Every structure is written in structure tokens, then in C-alpha cells.
Amino acid sequence: MAGPLETEIHNLLTNSFTPNHLEVNNDSAMHSGHSGDDGSGESHFTVVIESEAFSGKSRLERQRMVNRALGDIPGERVHALAIRASAPDDKK
Template identity: 70%
Template sequence: MTTPIQTEMERLLTDAFAPQRLDIVNDSAAHSGHSGDDGSGASHFTLHIVSDQFAGKSRLERQRMVNRALGDIPGERVHALAIKASAPEENA
């Protein structure tokens, strides 16, 4: 089931990066009862995004770009977000 926060992240990332690939996986169930689990079922996510905009950027620059695009979601509304950001020519 897709959560509203997942839908919002998808919209923000699509608008910011026009990705060739975007997968957002809700990992919250695996963290039920752990630190950061607020009971909403939308506290932990993994995302994989492939976009031309990541070409020539370091891993840190890419993560900062994604976090900027997501605004207050990482760390405020989502406890944990694992990011894999790649350029199309990389082994995605």
C-alpha cells in the first residue's frame, strides 16, 4: 500500500529530477517498535532514483540534492531515508 508521504515524495522527486527510474520502498514494517517508529506505517523508506542531473556529482552532493528537493520530509516527517541516487550511465 502506498502511503500519502510516499506519494508526496514521488511527486517532489519527479518534479525536481525528471528521473528515468524512481523506486520508493516503505521499510516501516521492518522497523515496527524500533526507535523512530511513530506507528504511522510511514517512518522508514529506501529510495532509488536515476536522473541525468546526478551526472558528475559526488554521492554526498546527490544526497543533498535529494534532501533539498524533499524539504522537511527527511528527519522531520520521516525518521529514516536511505538514498541511492545514480546517473543513467552508472550501473544502476
């Protein structure tokens, strides 16, 4: 079951990018007791997203777009966020 922060991330990205594919993976359990683990169970995430919005954008631009869409979540409410953003026309 998704926690409130995981659900918020999913909803923000869905509303911002209308993705063809979206995975929001909570990796927090793998970092239990490590730096950045705040005990909430929602401190580390991986986002895998594919959207037309990323067509023609560099990897850095895509990451910035995702970070902007998430507002204060990266770096303030989440310790670590890995982003794999792609466009449908990217070579697989």
C-alpha cells in the same frame, strides 16, 4: 497501496529530477516497534533514483540534492531515509 507521505516523496522527486527510474520503498514495517517508529506506517523509506541531474555529482552531492528536494520530510517527517542516487552514465 502507497500512503500519503510515500506519494508525496514520489511526486517531489519526479518533479525535481524527471528520473529515468524511481522507486520509493516504504520500509516501515521492518522497523515496527523500533526507535523512530511513530506508528504512522510511514517512518522509514528507501529511495532508488536514476536521473541525468546526478551526472558528474559525487554521492554526497546527490544525497544533498535529494534531501533538498524533499524539504522537511527527511529528519522531521520521516525518521530514516536511505538514498541510492545514480546517473545513467554511472558504471553498473
